Amino acid sequence: MKRIIARLWRIIRGPMQWRVLWLAHSKFMVGVTGVVRRDDGWVLLLRHRMWPPERQWGLPTGYAVKGEEFAQTVVREVREETGLEVKPGALVHLKSGYKLRVEVAYEAHLVGGDMKIDSFEILEGKWFSPDNLPEGLQESHRLLILGKDPNG
Template sequence: MKRLIARLWRGIRGPVQWRLLYLSQAKFIVGVTGVVRDVDGNVLLLRHRFWPEKRPWGLPTGGAKRGETFQQTVVREVREETGLEVRVGELVLVRSGFRLRVEIAYAATYTGGGTMRLNAMEILEARWCAPDDLPEGLLESHRQLIESR
């Protein structure tokens, strides 16, 4: 029976195989976070409009879009939320998140971009913080990411 299934699988190559894989596998949202630091080691933190009032502070974060790498997601999210430019470094976290979410985090370095321009729809405030002087209301998982780097 296993040989027959393997023979059938090899025989349906291409789009049909991909469609069957797509239909049979779990679907996830991929949240990507950037642990962005400046040359002095300060970390970029944002007060997010749509996050819970008691935990509004966090790192630049957003959902990966179809067709972009996770590194490109970090660059895009930081640019969209702050107007700043970053260079993405090493992968620092991959884990299953809440329900159907996969969480990815990368270290990143601020490279410029002029003055900060916040996306007022999503971000209420941004600040560079020393790792030993993080604000109250910082998402605990983001605090752990900062402290682990």
């Protein structure tokens, strides 16, 4: 039976193999977070409208779209949510295993723009010193800001 399956696999080559793999495996959403810093080290935090009221403060976050490089997701999400322009830096977090979501986080550096909040998703945006972060900040985001592993 294994030989027959292997032979069929070689016969269907290319796009058909990809379709079979796509049908047989889980599909994931990729949540991407940006730890956006200014030259002085202060970090951009947003108060998210859709998040629980007791935990609304967090880093700029959004989902990657098909074909998008994850570092560019940070650039797009920050621009959409705040009007600011950032340059992505190092990958600082990668985790899978939460249902069908993969979590990715990058450092990012402010390079320009004026803060113009997208009021549909964001209630407010402010810069904070890493030594003076607000109440109601997502704990995993606090750890990312402090350079610690959110997985413990």
